[in-house]
Amino acid sequence: MEFAIISALNGVIYGLLLFMVSAGLTLIFGMMGVLNFAHASFYMLGAYIAYAVSSIFGFWAGLLVAPLIVGGVGMLVERYLLPRVHAHGHAHELLLTFGLALIIEEAVKLFFGDFPVNYQMPESLRFAAFSLFDTNYPFYRLFIGGIAVAMFIALWLLLSRTRTGIIVRAAERLPAMAEALGHNIPVVFMSVFGTGAALAGLAGAVAGAFYPTNPNMGLELGVIVFVVVVVGGLGSLKGSLLASLMIGLFSSYAVGIDWSLATLFDLAGLGGWARAVGGLITMEVSSISGTIPFVLMLLVLLIRPAGLMGERN
Amino acid sequence: MRTIIPAAILLIALLAVPPFLGLGWQNALVNLLIASLFALAFNLLSGQAGLLSFGHAAYFGVGAFATLHLMIAVEDGLPFPTPLLPLAGAGAGLAVGLVAGVFATKRSGVYFALVTLAIAELFHSLAPHLQGWFGGESGISAMRMPWGGFVFGSLLEVYYLTLGWVVLSILVLWAYTRTPFGRLTLALRDNEQRVRFLGYDAHAAKVVVFTISAMFSGVAGALLAISNETANYALFSAHVSAQVVLHTFVGGATIFLGPVIGAVVFTLFAYIVSDLTRSWLFYQGLIFVLVMLYAPIGIGGVIRHHLRHWRSIDWSRLAAPYALAGVGGAMIAGGVVFLTECVAILFGEEYAVAMRDAGDTLPPFEMAGMSWDPLGPASWLPPILLLSIGGLCLHRARDRIKPLWDAIEGGAAKEGTR
Amino acid sequence: MSLLRIEGLHAHYGKSHILHGIDLSLPDGAIVSLLGRNGSGRSTLLKAIMGLVPPSAGAVRLAGRDLAGARPFDICRQGIGYVPEERLVFPNLTVAENLAMGVQKARPGVPEWSVAEMYAYFPRLKERRAVRAGYLSGGEQQMLTICRSLLGNPRVLLIDEPTEGLAPRVVEVVMEVILDIGRRGVTVMLVEQKLTIALKVAREVMVMGHGEIMFRGTPAALDEAPDVRRNWLEVA
Numbered sequence: 001m002e003f004a005i006i007s008a009l010n011g012v013i014y015g016l017l018l019f020m021v022s023a024g025l026t027l028i029f030g031m032m033g034v035l036n037f038a039h040a041s042f043y044m045l046g047a048y049i050a051y052a053v054s055s056i057f058g059f060w061a062g063l064l065v066a067p068l069i070v071g072g073v074g075m076l077v078e079r080y081l082l083p084r085v086h087a088h089g090h091a092h093e094l095l096l097t098f099g100l101a102l103i104i105e106e107a108v109k110l111f112f113g114d115f116p117v118n119y120q121m122p123e124s125l126r127f128a129a130f131s132l133f134d135t136n137y138p139f140y141r142l143f144i145g146g147i148a149v150a151m152f153i154a155l156w157l158l159l160s161r162t163r164t165g166i167i168v169r170a171a172e173r174l175p176a177m178a179e180a181l182g183h184n185i186p187v188v189f190m191s192v193f194g195t196g197a198a199l200a201g202l203a204g205a206v207a208g209a210f211y212p213t214n215p216n217m218g219l220e221l222g223v224i225v226f227v228v229v230v231v232g233g234l235g236s237l238k239g240s241l242l243a244s245l246m247i248g249l250f251s252s253y254a255v256g257i258d259w260s261l262a263t264l265f266d267l268a269g270l271g272g273w274a275r276a277v278g279g280l281i282t283m284e285v286s287s288i289s290g291t292i293p294f295v296l297m298l299l300v301l302l303i304r305p306a307g308l309m310g311e312r313n
Numbered sequence: 314m315r316t317i318i319p320a321a322i323l324l325i326a327l328l329a330v331p332p333f334l335g336l337g338w339q340n341a342l343v344n345l346l347i348a349s350l351f352a353l354a355f356n357l358l359s360g361q362a363g364l365l366s367f368g369h370a371a372y373f374g375v376g377a378f379a380t381l382h383l384m385i386a387v388e389d390g391l392p393f394p395t396p397l398l399p400l401a402g403a404g405a406g407l408a409v410g411l412v413a414g415v416f417a418t419k420r421s422g423v424y425f426a427l428v429t430l431a432i433a434e435l436f437h438s439l440a441p442h443l444q445g446w447f448g449g450e451s452g453i454s455a456m457r458m459p460w461g462g463f464v465f466g467s468l469l470e471v472y473y474l475t476l477g478w479v480v481l482s483i484l485v486l487w488a489y490t491r492t493p494f495g496r497l498t499l500a501l502r503d504n505e506q507r508v509r510f511l512g513y514d515a516h517a518a519k520v521v522v523f524t525i526s527a528m529f530s531g532v533a534g535a536l537l538a539i540s541n542e543t544a545n546y547a548l549f550s551a552h553v554s555a556q557v558v559l560h561t562f563v564g565g566a567t568i569f570l571g572p573v574i575g576a577v578v579f580t581l582f583a584y585i586v587s588d589l590t591r592s593w594l595f596y597q598g599l600i601f602v603l604v605m606l607y608a609p610i611g612i613g614g615v616i617r618h619h620l621r622h623w624r625s626i627d628w629s630r631l632a633a634p635y636a637l638a639g640v641g642g643a644m645i646a647g648g649v650v651f652l653t654e655c656v657a658i659l660f661g662e663e664y665a666v667a668m669r670d671a672g673d674t675l676p677p678f679e680m681a682g683m684s685w686d687p688l689g690p691a692s693w694l695p696p697i698l699l700l701s702i703g704g705l706c707l708h709r710a711r712d713r714i715k716p717l718w719d720a721i722e723g724g725a726a727k728e729g730t731r
Numbered sequence: 732m733s734l735l736r737i738e739g740l741h742a743h744y745g746k747s748h749i750l751h752g753i754d755l756s757l758p759d760g761a762i763v764s765l766l767g768r769n770g771s772g773r774s775t776l777l778k779a780i781m782g783l784v785p786p787s788a789g790a791v792r793l794a795g796r797d798l799a800g801a802r803p804f805d806i807c808r809q810g811i812g813y814v815p816e817e818r819l820v821f822p823n824l825t826v827a828e829n830l831a832m833g834v835q836k837a838r839p840g841v842p843e844w845s846v847a848e849m850y851a852y853f854p855r856l857k858e859r860r861a862v863r864a865g866y867l868s869g870g871e872q873q874m875l876t877i878c879r880s881l882l883g884n885p886r887v888l889l890i891d892e893p894t895e896g897l898a899p900r901v902v903e904v905v906m907e908v909i910l911d912i913g914r915r916g917v918t919v920m921l922v923e924q925k926l927t928i929a930l931k932v933a934r935e936v937m938v939m940g941h942g943e944i945m946f947r948g949t950p951a952a953l954d955e956a957p958d959v960r961r962n963w964l965e966v967a
Contacts, residue, residue, distance in 0.1 A: 029423070035423040035426070035427075081606065084606050085605060085606065085609060088609045090422060090423065091359075091363070091365050092605060092609055094365060094423065094426060095365075095558070095562055095605055096602065096605045096606070098367070098555070098558065099559075099598055099601045099602035099605055100602060102555065102559075102594075102597075102598035102601065102602075103595065103598040103599060103602060105598075106592070106594050106595035106598055107595060109595075110592060110595060110653065110656050110657050110660065111656065111660050112660070113660070113661070113662070163831065166824060166828050166831055166832060167832065169821070169823060169824060169828075170821045170824055170828075170829075170832050172823075173821055173822065173823055174819055174821060176783055176803070177815065177819040177821070178821075178832065179802065179803040179804045179807075180781055180782075180783060180803045180804075180807055180813045180815075181804075181807060181832050181833050181879065181880070181883060182804050182807035182808045182835050182883055183804055183832070184802075184804050185804065186802070219551055223430060223431065223434045223551075226427045226430060226431065227427075227431055229427070230420075230424060230427050230428065230431070234423065234424070288438070288439060288442060290438045291435055291438045291439050293431075294431045294432070294434060294435040294438070295435075297428070297431050298416060298431075298432075298435075301416055301419055301420070301428065302416070305419050305420060
């Protein structure tokens with residue numbers, strides 16, 4: 001019971017973190033048709049910049065400054081780099097962002113070294129939110145979830161209630177027509193890209209203080225985020241949210257499950273034989289919890305290739 | 314036909330020269346050949362069929378592991394000829410590629426790329442847990458067994474084996490592009506819908522291309538296994554997948570041998586530069602991005618462009634701006650390298666210690682055998698000068714080169730020589 | 732003084748040379764009809780004026796100021812409105828939101844339009860103002876897209892085949908609207924396939940062929956030029 005509740009909480013929060021990063025990615029893709037391979041690098045950049053800033057000016061300064069800087073980087077990329085390869089097609093845009101991801105990762109290693117850095121949460125946030133069955137649940141986890149929820153609400157309000165939101169939604173479908181009505185769509189694109197990047201940066205700044213901050217964090221999260229957008233359907237914010245929560249919950253539960261296929265064979269009395277065969281059959285779900293997202297993705301592809309919320313053609 | 318003579322010369326060189334090279338260079342050549350084959354196999358899918366795969370390490374890796382298992386069997390007595398070992402890699406690559414291809418080609422474009430990435434990551438995350446197949450975290454090892462009078466103990470013999478397989482594979486891949494199905498592959502890239510309207514099952518065609526690409530990637534992996542006599546799950550890493558993408562596009566995806574050019578350039582680059590600095594991966598990424606921005610057709614594309622218009626090029630006018638561009642490029646490279654190495658040193662552990670010892674001030678540091686003061690203008694002036702003057706040179710050169718090429722291409726268009 | 736003047740305008744789609752040096756000037760406050768067969772370059776001309784297709788040569792002067800090469804949003808802000816052939820309502824936005832997309836500041840000396848006015852004109856739109864535009868009928872979408880562009884207070888309105896695919900009764904309404912717009916003082920360039928409509932609505936007609944202007948004159952003059960009609964308008 002305790003396991004179920006804690007896992008559910010952890011899963012939802014991890015899912016919300018995934019959503020913070022994938023929301024930007026899916027927004028950018030929906031609007032501009034560019035899959036930003038460097039998006040997860042923005043996440044990592046956010047964590048490292050927050051670490052650097054917080055070492056001098058404190059945690060909250062880092063949390064504020066990191067998304068702004070990463071957002072700025074995003075805007076520069078969209079304004080100066082992407083247009084150069086736009087004429088050569090989507091493949092080249094993908095490759096460019098891929099190259100950027102490499103450069104960012106190596107640059108981080110240059111400045112901070114090829115090992116984890118000690119980015120910690122502030123003492124003021126280091127307490128237990130509540131006690132559940134003798135386990136203290138850290139407040140900071142709830143803090144991460146809270147930031148993600150706040151961000152989601154802000155995004156939703158912005159898109160549905162403001163004039164800017166109307167312009168962004170219009171430009172997502174018919175950018176040329178929106179521009180012909182007098183709206184500076186190039187600036188809109190740049191801002192959307194920057195906002196998406198800033199969101200990823202914020203996610204990194206918040207999560208990096210809890211999870212390890214190392215040069216690999218971009219790649220590790222990046223692959224999962226890509227799975228999220230494939231499962232949820234690229235361009236769909238709701239799909240991303242759904243897929244993020246699903247994967248978050250699955251991964252969270254899987255870590256605590258010591259079953260394996262052999263356990264199934266136990267039911268038929270063939271457990272001994274199964275364990276003698278070994279290999280995949282005796283592999284516990286908990287040890288392959290990292291692989292769950294990929295299996296999920298392959299399943300979705302088999303059953304419903306367009307992703308959970310489909311995609312617009 | 315005029316490519317036959319240079320190709321023959323190259324082949325003769327590859328056959329005759331290596332015995333006189335040191336072990337280090339022989340090793341570099343083996344890796345170079347493997348990287349070239351891998352890149353060519355990759356480009357079958359991405360450059361020709363237009364399906365960009367970011368997880369080709371999967372097929373490379375399974376090829377390596379399958380070959381090692383066969384090598385273990387040969388060690389235990391199986392009478393399988395050592396030179397034919399890469400067939401295991403081909404078989405594994407084909408099998409895994411077939412299954413993966415069926416999944417991956419259900420989607421196209423960006424989705425396809427993501428799926429291939431995830432498949433490779435699936436292997437990467439699963440392999441460390443599978444002791445039997447992938448040797449868990451430490452991997453599998455096996456020895457090359459003698460066969461047919463050859464001991465296969467020396468690196469040179471491995472080199473010739475690798476060369477043989479790579480040349481053979483290149484010829485097969487080349488022949489493939491001449492077949493009707495090879496043409497169809499190109500058609501898939503350009504206009505898939507039309508392929509379908511012509512009556513072909515596009516999905517099946519894509520699966521076939523994927524499988525062939527994976528098969529040859531498996532051969533490349535097999536050659537690596539034979540050469541290294543070991544493999545572990547790191548072969549499935551995103552880094553390996555990334556490398557082949559870099560090689561292919563820096564070399565040029567639209568030319569058949571483009572990927573080989575890229576593989577050669579980057580393998581040699583890594584070989585030479587990695588001894589000099591730890592930041593060589595950064596430089597590699599930087600070169601890739603610069604090529605994408607300023608020479609998207611790749612080195613091979615640029616060469617072909619020049620060859621195509623060879624007769625219309627007036628070298629007396631083009632030589633000077635090209636030289637200027639070269640100088641400018643070299644200066645900018647110098648400035649970038651200077652700054653990067655400074656950063657690497659200043660942010661490194663040794664300097665942190667030196668800072669503490671010097672009482673939290675910024676002491677001078679050593680680079681390239683000279684001493685530099687981090688705050689002094691003597692340290693910052695060189696890179697600033699290099700970058701700005703280099704930039705000016707490039708700018709000037711570009712202003713003079715562009716109209717010359719516009720004229721060449723305009724003339725070609727008029728003559729209809731394309 | 733002519734509000735909109737086009738001088739030697741050329742445009743390409745890739746390597747295809749579509750507009751071969753267009754010269755024209757729109758008389759102020761008039762409705763001008765642009766006629767011609769499919770493929771003669773009429774839509775391309777409107778797009779080139781609007782900046783949606785970049786001109787390869789020539790000038791587009793609005794009150795003397797050359798707009799060729801400017802971005803579409805700049806051109807719109809200068810006072811040129813565009814109603815595209817495919818209507819292009821934003822299907823995921825409501826009617827009200829679509830209209831909001833078109834609103835711009837009032838310009839001195841230029842007819843001003845308000846949302847309330849649009850709703851008064853078209854009660855149907857008001858009824859359906861919270862409906863997603865993708866669910867509207869063809870006629871309703873046409874009304875919507877015309878209103879949307881009017882809310883930008885344009886000096887010149889470019890309209891591309893507004894009656895295409897519409898029922899005869901709706902066509903009547905569209906014609907009335909266009910005449911109204913003209914009466915209010917907006918200069919209109921109307922691309923229209925249906926000759927009868929074009930002649931009824933326009934003060935002047937221009938006939939395009941092969942990317943050039945082949946004929947310019949009043950509707951009456953066109954009536955009296957059967958060879959022009961035969962060469963450039965009728966089915967061969």
